[in-house]
Amino acid sequence: MxxxxxxxxxxxxxxxxxxxxxxxxxxxxxxxxxxxxxxxxxxxxSKNVQKTIKKNANKAHLYPDDSMFELKKALAKKYEVDLNNIIIGSGSDQIIEFAVHAKMDENSAILTSGITFSMYEIYAKHLGAKIYKTTSKEHNLEEFKEIYEAHKDEIDIIFLCIPNNPLGECLDKEDVYKFIKEVDADTLVVVDGAYNEFAKFKDVKKGIDVRNLIFEFNNVLYLGTFSKLYGLGGMRVGYGIANENITSNLLKLRAPFNVTTISLEAAKEALKDKxxxxxxxxxxxxxxxxxxxxxxxxxxxxxxxxxxxxxxxxxxxxxxxxxxxxxxxxxxxxxxxxxxxxxxxxxxxxxxxxxxxxxxxxxxxxxxxxxx
Structure with missing residues (x-):
């Protein structure tokens, strides 16, 4: 076959x-x-989330609200953005998949750090796209610039994992902004913030201000997840935040009911548990x-x-x-x-x-x- x-x-x-x-x-x-x-x-x-899961267990036979209104509303309040700036996925890696398929084809390329989250490369390879990586294992923005300038016509997506998984290093927010300013408006920059809350807690210079990021740059997609800080790895809930032009196109690739009824309730409760x-x-x-x-x-x-x-x-x-x-x-x-x-x-x-x-x-x- x-x-x-x-x-x-x-x-x-x-x-x-x-x-x-x-x-x-x-x-x-x-x-x-x-x-x-x-x-x-x-x-x-968290115990509060466990109670919510038990409380909503009798809804497991029902499809979720496909608009995901309540969770989007909670995220919109947290980040001070509009509901239309948000897309929910089955883990943030599903949003990565949407972005790759929405922006790329076999003539495209991605640019990543030498060692980073491997799903960026895997999803790009689904399309037969080319992979450019820095020789530096950690994020080196000077090398990113050099590779981008040399292959600008091919590179459709740049992935910045901030902080970086699986190594753990993190770029300063100001350096990230300076770099993005030098990227063409038609190149999508994906800022993967799966661990952003940990970085910000340790050093405010590392933490990304999501609202400021997406309103300053129309070509940036920010990724967040409930799998790490919020303790919901088994519930598979992630999200992307970007301008409406980006999110509306990603939504065209989303299958209906891609996040479960109980997962949505758990994520909404997790945001409250300060x-x-x-x-x-x-x-x-x-x-x-x-x-x-x-x-x-x-x-x-x-x-x-x-x-x-x-x-x-x-x-x-x-x-x-x-x-x-x-x-x-x-x-x-x-x-x-x-x-x-x-x-x-x-x-x-x-x-x-x-x-x-x-x-x-x-x-x-x-x-x-x-x-x-």
């Missing part, structure tokens, strides 16, 4: 291993597994310091992170070997070897989780040292 020839050059997105797999493979009890691989909120879903949000941000910043201290003590290079995870880069040890050893202990981290970097990405967990992870990581590093 023949398929689209563009699929031949696409590798499947590799998600973090699920807890259920570790239970099956290693016989570890589910309650003893620590999953810090997928940047989920370690606080779990105590949960503040607790998440404070825990993340405090516990991040524990990992930074460990890295310094053990001479491990880190990337200054503005997200809810930290990246450990190893010089003389194999990241996959470390990952495999931790997995056998029931600790799920993220090996970045597939991204071309000898590193482990660790979601910042709860205090007891982080304490145990670092204890086992220390033991693993000592075992590997003895074997070398």
């Amino acid at each position: 023949k398929f689209n020839k563009n699929l031949e050059n696409i590798e499947n997105y590799e998600a973090g291993k699920p807890i259920e797999l570790i239970v099956r493979e290693f016989g570890i009890k589910e309650k003893d597994v620590i999953k810090l691989a997928s940047n989920e909120n370690p606080m779990g879903t 105590k949960y949000i503040e607790k998440t941000l404070k825990n993340n910043l405090k516990e991040m310091k524990r990992y930074e201290k460990f890295a310094k003590k053990h001479n491990i290079k880190i990337i200054d992170s503005y997200t809810n995870f930290i990246t450990f880069i190893f010089k003389d040890k194999n990241s996959t070997e470390i990952y495999d050893n931790m997995l056998k202990k029931g600790i799920i981290l993220r090996d970045l070897k597939g991204y071309g970097i000898n590193a482990i990405r660790i979601t910042i967990g709860l205090p007891y989780q982080n304490k145990l992870v670092l204890k086992e990581l220390k033991n693993t590093l000592q075992i590997i040292d003895k074997m070398q």
Whole structure:
């Protein structure tokens, strides 16, 4: 059977291993597994949201309001934009897919950082589009400018992941604005702000002001998600914010009822839970310091992170070997070897989780040292 020839050059997105797999493979009890691989909120879903989910469980047989009016209204209030500036997706990655298919074809190209969220590349390859990446692994705007100027006629979308996943670095807001001003009005700039709230909490110079961004630049699409800060990874709710010309065209690609009835209710409630949000941000910043201290003590290079995870880069040890050893202990981290970097990405967990992870990581590093 023949398929689209563009699929031949696409590798499947590799998600973090699920807890259920570790239970099956290693016989570890589910309650003893620590999953810090997928940047989920370690606080779990807030109790207020859990109550809302239970309250609305009897609506599971009903299609959602396809206009998504209530959630759009809540987001519009949060960001001080109009409802027409918002599009809701099944995760923000669905909005990425809409943007690629709305703007590109086989003669197009995207421009990304050397290492960044792989779905940008995967969706572009669906169309047979060309991929341009900086040689720098982290975001280097000077290199972005050079590549863009050299291939301006091809590049239809520039992806800026701010802060960057899976590395964690973050550009200053002012530098982002200066760069966008030099981009042609017909080139779409996607600012992926999946971790923007974490960056802004740590350093206001890193936080993107969404309203200001989209009203200053007519060629920018901002992406947000409920999967990280709001603890709704399993509900799959993301959104895009842009001028109406952009959102109206993306909406033409949206299938009806693409977000569930219960997911919409959960997301709407999550926006209200200020105590949960503040607790998440404070825990993340405090516990991040524990990992930074460990890295310094053990001479491990880190990337200054503005997200809810930290990246450990190893010089003389194999990241996959470390990952495999931790997995056998029931600790799920993220090996970045597939991204071309000898590193482990660790979601910042709860205090007891982080304490145990670092204890086992220390033991693993000592075992590997003895074997070398």
